[in-house]
Amino acid sequence: MVTIKKAASEKAADKPIKKIVKKATSVKKEASKPATKKAVKSAKKAEKKPVAEKKVIAQKPVVQKDGKIAVIETGGKQYMLYVGSTLKVEKLEGVNGDKISFNKVLLIADGDDIQIGTPYLDDSTVEAKLIEQGRDKKVTIIKYKNKTRYTKKKGHRQPFTEVEIIKI
Numbered sequence: 001m002v003t004i005k006k007a008a009s010e011k012a013a014d015k016p017i018k019k020i021v022k023k024a025t026s027v028k029k030e031a032s033k034p035a036t037k038k039a040v041k042s043a044k045k046a047e048k049k050p051v052a053e054k055k056v057i058a059q060k061p062v063v064q065k066d067g068k069i070a071v072i073e074t075g076g077k078q079y080m081l082y083v084g085s086t087l088k089v090e091k092l093e094g095v096n097g098d099k100i101s102f103n104k105v106l107l108i109a110d111g112d113d114i115q116i117g118t119p120y121l122d123d124s125t126v127e128a129k130l131i132e133q134g135r136d137k138k139v140t141i142i143k144y145k146n147k148t149r150y151t152k153k154k155g156h157r158q159p160f161t162e163v164e165i166i167k168i
Contacts (some may be wrong), residue, residue, distance in 0.1 A: 032108060068168045070126050071107040078106065081165050086131065089161040094130045102126040108168060128163040135159050 047112055071080050075090025092100060105121045107114070135157040143152040 034138040036129055044102070053120055069107075069109045070105055070168045072102045072126050073101055073104040073106060073120075081126070081168075083165055086162060086164045088160045088162050090161070091133070092130070092161040092163075094133075096130055096132060098130045099130045099166070104129065126165060128165050130161060131164050132162040133159070134162070140164055 017108050027136065056060050069080060071078055074081075074092075077090070079087055080088065081087060094100060103120070103125055103151055104117065105124045108121060108124060109115075110143050115124070137160075138155045141154045141156065143149070143154075
């Protein structure tokens with residue numbers, strides 16, 4: 001009887017080893033299988049397209065011959081500008097070709113001569129010519145609340161005025 005128990009324990013000891021061997025061979029078989037079409041395509045794309053580094057270049061304003069730079073405030077925003085520059089500001093009243101003067105001048109710099117206002121400079125204006133009145137691209141606003149079937153979609157186009165700086 002002792003030999004029968006011994007044989008049964010030997011069989012039991014052999015079973016887990018066989019299972020482990022089978023699992024290891026199945027892993028080898030899976031590795032040798034050809035990859036799916038999707039995986040092959042994505043691997044080819046990754047090989048073709050090298051990752052390009054993004055270069056961020058800080059743009060400095062191009063100063064014209066007279067070299068004056070001004071900072072003005074209009075529409076709750078501040079803009080740094082020079083003679084000949086064009087910029088989009090919040091909507092202003094007027095028709096194309098009209099002259100506009102900005103009285104809220106925060107700073108005027110002409111080479112080493114810098115005038116800084118507290119908060120604005122007295123007796124200084126920036127003159128501009130109105131080029132275009134228009135509306136920006138549409139911005140979509142979506143409100144959503146889950147589990148209540150509540151969705152709202154709304155679009156908005158912000159009006160703007162494009163001006164060209166004539167004189168500082």
